[in-house]
Amino acid sequence: MPEGDAVYRTAARLRGALDGQVLTRSEFRVPRHATADLTGRSVLETVSRGKHLLTRVEGGLTVHTHLRMDGSWQVTAPGRRVAGGDQVRLILANARCQAVGVRLGMVDLLRTADEGRVVGHLGPDLLGLDWDPVEAVRRLRRDPDTTIGEALLDQRNLAGIGTIYRAETLFLRGIWPWRRVGDIEDLDGVVTLAQRLLDANKRHAGTVTTGDRRPANQTWVYGRAGRPCRRCGTRISRGEMGAHAQERLVLWCGGCQPR
Ligand SMILES: [Zn+2]
Secondary structure, three states: OOOHHHHHHHHHHHHHHHEOOEOOEEEEOOHHHOOOOOOOOEEEEEEEEOOEEEEEEOOOEEEEEEOOOOOEEEEEOOOOOOOOHHHEEEEEEOOOOEEEEEOOOEEEEEEHHHOHHHHOOOOOEOOOOOOOHHHHHHHHHOOOOOEHHHHHHOOOOOEOOOHHHHHHHHHHHOOOOOOEHHHOOOHHHHHHHHHHHHHHHOOOOOOOOOOOOOHHHOOOOOOOOOOEOOOOOOEEEEEEEOOOOOOEEEEEEOOOOOO
């Protein structure tokens, strides 16, 4: 699942393709907006908020998209066929290029003035200009009995973390994912590190948290279940956490992150 850094890069690509250009084609292949037509309008900008994308269009409209599990935006020359054709959910094109949204988990069209309705619940955006670690910690502390692992994925606390950054951040802070939020003194250290990791990865594909870009060496625990910890040699554990039917993958080192 794309995390905040991947969504940030996607927003940058959409800005390069669409900003300031008049739309010559718009196709919403979702039932709710099948008749919407933005042709003739200029695209103002695309911004990311956590894992959400907001493409603002002339006339006070915003296209809201979310990649969810495996969605993507592909930018190509106009008219070029895109892989996964029957999974295309949205096409926005101008004379220069086209942006094709494939397998998007959400496609919505709303008034720009109403953006708060779809992103207003989000906590501070780890990659936003208005990133606010104090506010993120305050939100985390609201529910001291929840586990830190679940709290970090709850986008209402802070926006942008998925399973990769959760696993890597908690490993680097030596925190067992099931520890209660209320039992962690240095939450500021947790959110500050998560922000640094996302920020360090926002301009290139892939996730490197070890500082070593070689493919097999990029992470501490994510993708390394059953293999020896790079620090202590303990086999990396793998499990799931979260409410029933919403469990998400979690990886940790029992040696470096004791109960
Ligand atoms: Zn270890």
